[in-house]
Amino acid sequence: MATHTENTADDVELNALAAGGRGHAVLPFQQRLPERGRDCHALIAELPTPVDGTAVRRRLDEAARQWGDSRTVELWETAVPASQDSPTARERLRKEALRPVRDDPFPVRAVLLRYTDGTAHLVLVTDRRRVGRTALGRLAKVALSGVGRAESVPFPVTDAVATPSAPWAPVDWGLGDPGRHGIVTGRRLALPRGAVSGRLLLGAVALTTARYRGEGTVEVGHLDTESGGTVALLRVGEIDEEQGPARLLALLDGTPPSPVGSELPAVGLVEFGADYHMYVAGLAPVFPLTVHCTERSDGTVEASAWFDEGMVSPHVAEMFCASVERLAALTAEEAGQSALTNVPLMTPQATAEVLRLGGADRRLGEGGRMDRRFEDVANRFPDAVALVDEDGELTYRQLNERADAVAAGLRNLGITPATRVGVCLDRGAPLVVALLGILKAGCAYVPMDFRYPADRLTYIVDDAQLPVVIGDAAQFPDIPDVRVIGLDELGKHGDLLEATEAERDASPDDAAYVIYTSGSTGRPKGVVVPHRNVTALLEATSTDFALGPDDVWTLFHSSAFDFSVWEIWGCLLTGGRLVVVSYWTARDTDEFHRLLAEQRVTVLNQTPSAFAQLVRADQSATAELSVRLLIFGGEPLDVQLLAPWFARHSPTWCRVVNMFGITETTVHVTAKTITPADVVAGSRSVGRALPGWSLSVRDTRGRVLPPGAAGEIHVGGAGVADGYLGRPELTAQRFVIDEETGERLYRSGDKGRLRPDGLLDHLGRLDNQVKIRGHRIELDEIRSVLAGDPAVTAAVVVVGQAPPGDAAGSRIDAYVVLDPDRARDTGTRQVLDNARRILPDYMIPSTLTEIDAVPLTANGKPDVPQLPPPAPAGSAVHGRLTEERTGAPSGGVGEEILGIWRQSLKTDVGRDDNFFELGGNSLLVVHVLTTMRERGLPRIGLRDFYANSTAGQFISLVEGVRDSAVPSGNGAPLA
Structure with missing residues (x-):
């Protein structure tokens, strides 16, 4: 509150009057106040008894004349039917004092409140910018006693009205309604x-x-x-x-x-x-x-x-x-004397309450092993279909038997429990068989995408010290002392050896898998996750999500992306049917939508970037979907994306859940059910911590912050991984011990704030890490690779801004300073080709622009706003195009296709340009093909696009499909 009195018997403040008392434990008042009250102030004076209202009015008039104003001060008198110390009198005084003046030329309102006990208050209210506090006080002194001269008080009475105050800045931490x-x-x-x-x-x-x-x-x-x-x-x-x-x-x-x-x-x-x-x-x-x-x-x-x-x-x-x-x-x-850092923001009791708000007091029982839980499910539903891919089906009994054969085959190769085994297979039933077989052998699987560059595959094998990789030896790099073996060959040895004693004594604390994520040093780092973390995730979610044998899931994501952990084991450890989505079907949204409908998929997991294209296909599709649970993960969700989905799919039968998670905390950490109301409000909440997980937001010193304050999200509980493989220093930096609770926490690097109800708002990254199309990317890893090229003397990597609502537009923009001697014959195109030998496709910059020097801030850091507009990857010098666009068709299908490419890539396109070298990605491919169909152009398959990714080739392909189309019965060509 803002006021007090010094000479009253009970030392009453206006805020205490409003509450009927002086207690500090409750908020003294709550009232809707006009905004113009920000510019007004009030003074309340207790009149001496007996009260002479006529004298007060005369003195106010005299003061006005002394200030040179011909008008009189109107004194409003009000009889309050109560004594001064009654709640009724206090309420009336409060309302009168908090009522701002109008925009009148004369800036003072005077009110005399008379009480039944003979006492009275004089309330003077004015615009603070026109009448200062000193002037208001002297006016009260004149009005009450006639002492003093008003002309000595600076009191500008004019017809002008002061301009309104400046608006308020947003209060991000305030969480107001x-x-x-x-x-x-x-x-x-x-x-x-x-x-x-x-x-x-x-x-x-x-x-x-x-x-x-x-x-x-x-x-x-x-x-x-x-x-x-x-x-x-x-x-x-x-x-x-x-x-x-x-x-x-x-x-x-x-x-x-x-x-x-x-x-x-x-x-x-x-x-x-x-x-x-x-x-x-x-x-x-x-x-x-x-x-x-x-x-x-x-x-x-x-x-x-x-x-x-x-x-x-x-x-x-x-x-x-x-x-x-x-x-x-x-x-x-x-x-x-003491440093400010030793002065806590909250009391220990308040800190403990905030930790409880984040779920610190919720615990789960001891988690089990994934392979044992699968065996329990297989024993209960042996003849139920467990796995479906393009080649057929496997029941739970068949999947269990084939996995046993893989486990026996690993034993026959001399692979002992606790060994890490690589897996480099395309999505399909063999991939799932291999992963389960490795777990049954007491080993940990290390998944690799077979589309990774050879350099990255070699690095992972060396870093994880893999003696065996299950994959295709013809496609995998030849690495000394590493055996690459096909699944069929491995299965042939399945009946030679029985499980060892070590396998039978395997523990839930054993590592289940090691997934490699992007690293700031220029190389990925392996995250070691034990069995108990995954089974805890299922324990935390199965009941809430009602997961069970009636569900049909999709395996949509790469096994090297931890979202696949949730898809595979979330389904198979709860008795569901897992439909493996092939690589090409996953990239063709129409085909994927058709698969969802045909297989009657009930549980669908998507990154927001991929779902943006699926929504577009869903709007024009006639097939009905059976999805009852739609889960988002992998990257931040813009809830506006869901508006067209909710228009077609009622939230009463399709629950939409946004889940925030990290590889180091076992896929998911929070869950938030999204409703149409959240879409309207533009909610940024990712929900509350899952049972068994805990959240806290902390400052740079690791101190717990109260709700509303933004800081680094720390995750504790059942999902925290064992650490980084072979990186003890990095593990110690990111996996820390909480001084408050003694619990092991993971410092996520994500920025967030906790709300008073326990919900978490995700506010982006604190470091140089980003998520694009679900992939976690360290920009410093890309910069390190570019800077390591002999032709590059300096490099900067940033994220290009996506158009609002278009997730496919997010891109990686890179800038390089080239050595003029080394890069004379190569240029940026060769630099990009060299990067492709090391980085996976999703980390390749969409644009690569040559600059003379990296602009720097006063602190010596890259001055990103001063970088020039990006040029298409492989064809930029000093921020402008240098290659001439030749051979562009003058009209017809060719010109229309080039226009669609230009619109999608947001750059100039010629017949010799390659879609992906100009910054294209899988989502933009889908955007192009969908736009073509909407404009009535021939339907082109996704594989055909990738095989004809140069503009001239693609135009020839489309023209050929159009010319060879068979007329339908009504004479219209078939698309």
Whole structure:
């Protein structure tokens, strides 16, 4: 609250009047206040008895004449049917004091409230920018006693009305409800008497704001109630928490106020001295969260806060104010000696409550082994279909027997339990058989996509120390001392050896798989995940998602992408039927939609990027889908993507769930059911932690942050992986021990904020890692590969901005500085070809632009905004095209196709250009083919596109298909 009185018997504040008491435990008031009240202030004076209203009116008129105004001050008298100390009187006084003046030429409203006990209050309300606090106080003094001369008070009575205050800046950490904008709540701050000064309180406000914002530099608003209500900014420089409070206060003293820009900051301080009147510095919050402070003559400080619930939620405001109280009191006690980093933002009790909010108190039982759980399912449903691919079906009994044969074959090769075994197979039933067989042998599988470049495959084999890879020896690199064996050959030895004692004693703590993710050093890193993590994931989700033998799942994703872990084992460990989606079907959305309908798929897992294309196909499809559970993962979800889906599929029979997860925490961490209301609200929530998982948001020092404050997401609980294979230092950096609980946590590198209800908002990455089309990519790995080329002297890699709502438009843009001697005959095209030998397709830059030098900021970092517009990959010099576009058709099908390519790639296209070298990707291929069908052009298959990816070749293909089309019965060509 903003006001107080010094001479009343019960030391009543206006906020206490509003609540009918002076307690600090409850919010003193909550009321909808007009926004124009931000520019007004009020003064409340208790009149001496007996009350002479006529004398008060005469003195006000005399004051107006002395100020040179010919008008009289109208005094409104109101009889309140209650005594002054009654709730009725307090409520009436509160309403009168918080009612702003209109935009009248004369800027003061005077109201005399008379009570039944003979007492009265004079309430003066005015525009703070036209009448300062000193002038208002002197006017009250004249009105009450006639003492003093009004002409000595600067009181500009004009017909002009001051311009409105600047709008508020967004308060990201406030978590306010826009529907409650204008509803203001007041809360008194409990400060130790005599220990806290206004200056120290300002320091506590600045430090609290800095911690909520996660930045050392912070802006705090400041209102001068004397000089026309001028609002200024205090831009507090970098706060060094290794220093003590004295350094912070010196920093504040050395920060001169500066003018406010286009927006007022989230938090501000209003200071004023004590007098014998009650004073309200603002009839509504001047800032979204406004701290009012007054220093009394005895050195004590009284403070309170008002906040607009449309900008700051009551829960967040309560914790913010509690932090200000705590920081102010503790820094006062420390007398400037202890470092600020030792002053916690929250009490241990509040910290424990926030951890419980994130799920720290929810635990699961001991998880089991994946292979044993599968065997239990196979024993219960031996004749049920477990697996379907293009070549046929396998029952649970057949899948179990074939996996047993693989396990026996590994034993015959001398592979002992706990050995890591590579798998490099295309999607199909053999892939699933191999993975299950490796687990049954007591080993851990290391999946590799056979489309990876040879260099990457070789690196993974060496790093994981794989003695055996199940795959096609003709397609896999020849690596010394590594045996590449086909699944059929391995299965031939399946009856030679029985399971060893070590396999029978295998533990849920054993590693189940090692999946390699992008690494900032230029090489991927392997994440080791034990059996118990996967079975815990199923325990945490099976009941909620009602997973069971009636479900049909798809295996849509590469086994080298951890989303496949959820697809394969989520299905097979709950008795469902797994439909393997071939590589080409997964990339042809019409074919994929047809497969979903034909197989009556009930559980569908998608990255948002892939689903964006499926939605488009679904809108024109006639086949009905049976999907009851649609799960998103792999990358952030823009809920607007779901609008057309909900228009066709009711959420009452198809549940849509957004799940945030990380390879290092076993696929999924949270779950949030998305509704049409979330689409309208544009929700960024990824839900609450799964049972057995825990979430906390922490600052750079690992301290738990309260709800609303943004920081790094830390994950604990049942899903935390064992660490990085052969990387103890990196493991120690990312997998840390929580000092609060002793629990092992994974530092995700993701930015987020926890909400008061336990929901998590995902706010992107803190580092140089991105997710594009579901793939986790370290931009530094791409930069390292480019910079390692002998022709490159420097490289920068950034993410190009996608058009709103078009996930297919996200791309990787790279810039290189070339060595003029080495790159004379090669240029950027050769650099890109060299990168393809190391990086997988999804990490190849869509554009590669040569620049003279990397622009740098004052801190020596790449100045990304100063980079030129990207040029198509392999054909750029100094940010502009150098290859001439020749041979472009002048019209017809060829010109229409080139137009579609230009629209999709957002660049010029000639007949000699290759779609993928110009930045194309699998999603843009689907976009092109879909657009062609919508325009009535011949239907082209996905494989044919990839085989004819040069514009001239593709145009010839389309023309050939068109010319060879057989006329239908009505004379129209068949597409």
